[in-house]
Amino acid sequence: MNPSFRAVLVTTGVVLCAHSRLAAAQPPASDADSSKPVDVTSPPMPAPETDAGDTAAAPAEPPRREEEGATRSTLITARRPYTAASSSVVRNADFASRPIGDPSDILEVTPGLFTVQHAGGGKANQFFLRGFDLDHGTDLALSVDGLPVNMVSHGHGQGYSDLHFVIPEVVERLEVTKGPYSAEHGDFATAGAVELHTRKHLGRNEVSLSGGSFSTWRGLVLLAPEPVGALSGYFAGEVYGTHGPFIAPEKTRRYNLFARATYAFSPRTDLTLQLQAYGAGWNASGQIPLRSVSAGDLERFGSVDPTEGGASERRSVRLSLEQREVLGGDLRLQAYLLHYRLGIFSNFTFFANDPELGDQIEQTDRRMVSGLRGRYERSFALGGFRSKASFGVQARIDSIDNGLFSTSARERLASRVDAHVEEGALGAFTEVDTEWRPWLRTVLGLRADAFSFDVKHRPLFPSGELLEPGTERTFAVSPKASLVLTPLPALDVYLNYGRGFHSNDARAVTRAAAAATPLARATGYEVGARTRLGPLDVAAAAWALDLDSELVWVGDDGTTEERGATRRRGLELEVRYRLTSWLRADGDVTYSRARFVESTGAGVLVPLAPAFTYAAGLSAQHPSGVFGSVRVRGLSDRPAIEDGSIMAEGFSLVDLQAGYETKRYRMALDVRNLFNTRWRQAQFVNTSRLKDEVEPVEDLHFTPGYPFALQATGTLFF
Numbered sequence: 001m002n003p004s005f006r007a008v009l010v011t012t013g014v015v016l017c018a019h020s021r022l023a024a025a026q027p028p029a030s031d032a033d034s035s036k037p038v039d040v041t042s043p044p045m046p047a048p049e050t051d052a053g054d055t056a057a058a059p060a061e062p063p064r065r066e067e068e069g070a071t072r073s074t075l076i077t078a079r080r081p082y083t084a085a086s087s088s089v090v091r092n093a094d095f096a097s098r099p100i101g102d103p104s105d106i107l108e109v110t111p112g113l114f115t116v117q118h119a120g121g122g123k124a125n126q127f128f129l130r131g132f133d134l135d136h137g138t139d140l141a142l143s144v145d146g147l148p149v150n151m152v153s154h155g156h157g158q159g160y161s162d163l164h165f166v167i168p169e170v171v172e173r174l175e176v177t178k179g180p181y182s183a184e185h186g187d188f189a190t191a192g193a194v195e196l197h198t199r200k201h202l203g204r205n206e207v208s209l210s211g212g213s214f215s216t217w218r219g220l221v222l223l224a225p226e227p228v229g230a231l232s233g234y235f236a237g238e239v240y241g242t243h244g245p246f247i248a249p250e251k252t253r254r255y256n257l258f259a260r261a262t263y264a265f266s267p268r269t270d271l272t273l274q275l276q277a278y279g280a281g282w283n284a285s286g287q288i289p290l291r292s293v294s295a296g297d298l299e300r301f302g303s304v305d306p307t308e309g310g311a312s313e314r315r316s317v318r319l320s321l322e323q324r325e326v327l328g329g330d331l332r333l334q335a336y337l338l339h340y341r342l343g344i345f346s347n348f349t350f351f352a353n354d355p356e357l358g359d360q361i362e363q364t365d366r367r368m369v370s371g372l373r374g375r376y377e378r379s380f381a382l383g384g385f386r387s388k389a390s391f392g393v394q395a396r397i398d399s400i401d402n403g404l405f406s407t408s409a410r411e412r413l414a415s416r417v418d419a420h421v422e423e424g425a426l427g428a429f430t431e432v433d434t435e436w437r438p439w440l441r442t443v444l445g446l447r448a449d450a451f452s453f454d455v456k457h458r459p460l461f462p463s464g465e466l467l468e469p470g471t472e473r474t475f476a477v478s479p480k481a482s483l484v485l486t487p488l489p490a491l492d493v494y495l496n497y498g499r500g501f502h503s504n505d506a507r508a509v510t511r512a513a514a515a516a517t518p519l520a521r522a523t524g525y526e527v528g529a530r531t532r533l534g535p536l537d538v539a540a541a542a543w544a545l546d547l548d549s550e551l552v553w554v555g556d557d558g559t560t561e562e563r564g565a566t567r568r569r570g571l572e573l574e575v576r577y578r579l580t581s582w583l584r585a586d587g588d589v590t591y592s593r594a595r596f597v598e599s600t601g602a603g604v605l606v607p608l609a610p611a612f613t614y615a616a617g618l619s620a621q622h623p624s625g626v627f628g629s630v631r632v633r634g635l636s637d638r639p640a641i642e643d644g645s646i647m648a649e650g651f652s653l654v655d656l657q658a659g660y661e662t663k664r665y666r667m668a669l670d671v672r673n674l675f676n677t678r679w680r681q682a683q684f685v686n687t688s689r690l691k692d693e694v695e696p697v698e699d700l701h702f703t704p705g706y707p708f709a710l711q712a713t714g715t716l717f718f
Contacts, residue, residue, distance in 0.1 A: 083443055083482050085494045085528025086111075086178040086541040086572055087192075097619040097629040099655045099670035101706070103166040107194055110176050111574050111588035112613050114635055116681035119703055120284030121242060121252030122312055123344060124162035126682050128635065130178065130191045130545065131568040131592030133608035137161030139502055139522075139547075141189035144196045145274065146334050146373050147316060148396065150188045153421045153453075153506040155365035155402035156344055159188050165278035165314045167238050167256050169222060172199045179524040179543060180500025183429040183445030183480050184375075184392060190500045190522040190547065198274075200262065202234040205718050212670075212711030215249075216242040233261035245707055246285045247299055248306040254280040268325055274318040283309035286347055287701035289688055300678070300704045304690065305360060307409045310344035329378030338369040345410050352689040352696040357408040361416075364403045371396040387434040394427040415460045419467075421506045424452040431480070439487060445480035445498075451518060453506040470510025474518040476501055490533055494541075496526040521548045528572075535578035544569050550606075565597040566606055582623060587616035596642070603643035608683070612636035612650075628658040640685045646700055651679035653705075666715040672706060679705035 100106065104115045104125040114128040118136070127134040134140045137159040142149035144166060154160035177185060178192035185193040202224035210218040217240070224234040236258040244250035257277040264270050285303035292298035320334040347360040375392040404417035431445035451474050457467040478499040485493040501519040508516035528541030550563035570592035577585045594609035617631035634652035654675055659668035673679075680702040689696040 083484070083494065084177070084179065084181055084496050084526060084541070085492075085530050085539045086526060086543065087176050087181075097617075097621070097627065097657060098631065099657050099672050099711070100168055101670075101672055101709075101711075102164075103168055104163040106166075106168055106171060106174070106196075107163075108615070108633070109174060110192075110194060111615070112572060112590035113192075113194075114610070114613060114633070116705070117703060118682045119286050119346065120282040120309055121244060121250055122162075122164060122254065122280035122282040122310060123284070124156075124160055124164075127161075128610045128613070130543070130590075131570055131594035131606070131609045131611075132191045133606075133610070134191060135159070137188065139188060139190040141185050141187065141193035142196075143193075145198055145318060146195075146320070147318060147336050147338065148369070148371070151340070151365070151367070152187070152398055152423050152425075152503055153400055153402070155342065155363045155404070158505045159502065160365075162312060162314075162342075164254060164280055164312070165256060165276060166196065167220070167236050167258055169220060170198045170236050170258055171196055173197050179496060179498060179526055179545065180478070180522055181480055181482060181496045181498035181524060181526070183431040183447045183478075184390070185500075186394065186427045186429075186447060186449050186478075187425065188502045190502055190524070190545065198258075198260065199234075200260075200272075201232060206715055207718075208666075208713055208715035210711055210713040213709040214243050214245050216709075216711060218713075230264040231261065232264075233259065235259045245704075245709075246301045246303065248283060248285055248303050250283050250285075252280065252282040254278070269323045270321070272318075272320045272322075274316075274320070276314070276316045278315075279311075279313040281309075281311040283307075284346075285703075287682060287684060287686075287703050289350075289690070289697075290700040290702060291697065292690065304350050305347040305358065307360065308345050308347055310342065312342045313340070315339045326376075327378070328380075329376055332373075332375045334373040336369075336371050336373075338371075339367075340369065341366045345407060348684075348686050348701070349688040349696070351691055351693075352687060354406075355689070355691075357413065360407045360409070362403075362405040362407045362410070362412065364405070365400065366402070367398055367400040369396065369398050382432075382434055385434050385436055387432060389433075390429075390431045392429050394425075394429075396425045398423045414462060415458075417507070418458040418460060419507055420456045420458070422452075422454040423506050425503075426450045439485060441484040441486075443480075443482040443484070447478040447480065448476070449478070449501075449519075450475045451503060453509050453518065455506050455510045468512050470512065470515075472506075472509045472515075472518055476519050476521070491529065491531045493529045494527065496524070496528075498524050500524065517549055520550070522546065537574075537576040539572075539574040541572045542570070543572070563596070564600060566594060567597055568592060568594045568606075568609075583618070583620050585616075585618050587614075589614045600642050602641065603639075605639040605642050605644050607641055607685070608638055608648055610635050610638050625661045626659075627661060629656070631655045640683060640700055646685055646698075648683040648700070648702075649680055651677065651705065653677055653679065664717055666713075666717070668713045668715075670711045670713070672709045672711075674708065676708035677705075678707075681705045 107113055107115055112129055115125040118126050124136040127137060127140055129140060132139050136157050137150050142161045149161045149163060150159045175195040180190050202222055205224055206222045208220045219239045221237045238256040240254040242250060242252050259275045260272065262270050262272045286305055286308045288298055288302065288304060293300055316336060316338040318334065318336040323331045342365045344363045345360060347358060349359045351358050353359045372395045375390065377388060377390045379388045400421040402419060403415060405415050406413045427447065427449040429445065429447040431443060433443045435441045453472040456469045459466045480498040483495040500522045503519055504516045509518045522545060524545045526541055526543040528539065530539040545568045547566045550566055570590060572590045575587045579585060590613045592611055594606035596604045596606060613635050615633040617629055619629040621627040632652065632654045634650065636650040637647045640646040640648045653673055656671040656674050657668065659666065683700060683702040685698060686701050687696045687698045
């Protein structure tokens with residue numbers, strides 16, 4: 001471990017512990033002070049108008065029980081529209097009114113963001129946003145309560161982001177930032193960043209059971225004991241299983257445990273301890289060749305190698321301190337420790353390399369992640385103009401063991417990669433938000449990041465080959481700037497600029513020959529507007545993003561691939577309309593154009609980059625207790641290779657939800673893929689060979705999308 005990073009972690013940890021002791025000794029605030037709301041998320045400026053149903057991030061409320069007869073509703077929201085038209089989307093009860101088949105589905109409240117399953121119910125999803133096939137998260141920064149989800153130098157792929165450890169019912173809100181315009185977000189935040197925040201308190205206990213198509217079942221318990229003095233908290237547990245629609249049963253099994261306890265030293269100071277545990281195992285039918293399905297030789301839900309699958313686990317502990325009105329500002333400190341393991345068996349080329357035993361591989365990743373985060377915000381007068389400054393420090397160390405092995409039916413034959421990686425990241429940022437006139441604001445930010453990559457290799461078996469170790473250090477500075485104009489009371493106009501980056505795999509960065517660039521830099525631009533006219537909220541944005549290099553680590557075969565610089569351009573439109581106090585409509589349309597700056601020889605199209613996406617829905621929550629929604633979403637055809645000669649097929653899906661809720665119980669029926677559309681989830685072009693083929697064939701391989709599916713859920717409140 002690099003001594004400088006170790007020193008930062010130790011020093012900040014001491015500060016965290018010392019500050020909690022000082023907070024405990026601090027005298028309580030007066031009644032007048034404690035009753036005054038403190039906004040810790042936005043500058044002290046007139047807030048833009050919102051309709052009655054919209055909700056912004058608010059200071060923590062004291063723990064309390066819900067009144068008799070109250071119903072629990074989950075709010076999924078982003079930051080208020082202060083900085084960019086494309087972020088800050090506010091939605092009320094979006095999450096509760098959507099059928100959720102996978103924890104990552106909650107991300108689809110973000111306009112233009114789509115998730116699909118890669119292979120098997122426990123593997124991380126594939127994401128699409130702003131002209132990116134993000135694979136498992138290479139250019140999308142994801143976090144839960146400040147804990148990073150993206151895994152650097154991962155055994156399967158850079159930025160691997162598995163959200164199966166999330167229990168959707170404990171999520172309170174999503175904060176969405178598109179583009180590299182926020183100084184707080186660093187690595188992977190090029191297409192954007194999504195922060196999930198869990199509830200601070202639960203109002204009541206509940207237990208629910210679900211069952212549905214394909215032997216799918218789920219159990220959930222939420223327990224919120226009465227506060228004991230200044231101590232409050234809650235517990236959540238989930239178990240889940242499914243066979244999926246596949247001929248070879250998926251046999252996914254998953255459990256999640258979540259516990260949170262908060263001690264209020266004073267009305268201004270909270271100390272929170274949060275524990276999580278997750279584990280899963282599954283089989284997978286993999287990505288099957290289109291040629292076999294088209295010829296009738298293979299069922300859509302069949303498999304070429306039924307021994308694919310994997311197992312994953314994650315344990316984490318988080319300690320956070322929040323103190324308001326510290327030297328006139330608000331302070332948040334956080335320390336976390338995370339243990340993670342993953343093993344995946346895949347077969348992408350079948351028998352192309354080994355006609356006898358096949359081409360199955362095993363990818364492994366085992367790591368400890370430790371980190372610290374600190375943020376201080378303070379309002380002040382800048383030459384008589386109201387301003388708010390934010391300062392932050394983030395440190396993270398990953399100690400990783402990952403490998404790539406040739407296997408047959410999950411039995412190891414040889415090792416191809418067996419490495420130990422020590423990777424450290426230290427980031428600092430500042431941002432100043434100033435209101436120069438009632439109609440003019442600026443947000444100026446600067447971020448600095450330092451990275452340390454250290455890689456050592458173990459001897460490969462059976463060859464005994466030992467690769468040379470490698471070390472690399474790098475540094476990046478990323479300026480950010482936003483201009484907000486309000487020419488009319490109901491109209492905001494935004495101009496945004498920012499530099500960002502995603503890191504590359506340490507094994508590629510430190511390689512002796514043809515080493516990868518440590519950081520792939522990105523430059524983003526955006527102009528947009530948002531108008532609020534009573535119950536109508538409309539936002540539109542035009543954006544551009546230039547990425548210096550799409551050089552990525554290909555974990556499937558342990559090599560890197562140079563994909564050159566790219567340029568993306570796009571348009572986005574969002575519409576929200578409150579028809580009545582209990583009925584809402586929404587719609588999103590996005591268009592993106594992704595091209596290589598220079599031809600790769602085969603063409604200039606960026607493979608699998610989505611061009612056109614849309615989503616729309618009607619959601620109802622009647623005072624009588626009846627609720628429901630109908631939603632449609634779609635993604636257009638997209639090129640699977642650079643010249644567009646092979647296309648990945650798009651899809652349109654309709655989902656439905658209906659239910660009834662009282663103060664004692666809730667009943668719901670979810671319908672996914674209402675019209676039983678035949679569609680494809682993950683799609684890739686591979687050169688593969690089947691057992692009866694003479695030569696390998698370049699073909700489209702895909703994971704079939706789920707067919708018509710029902711799921712019924714019954715919930716008791718107590």
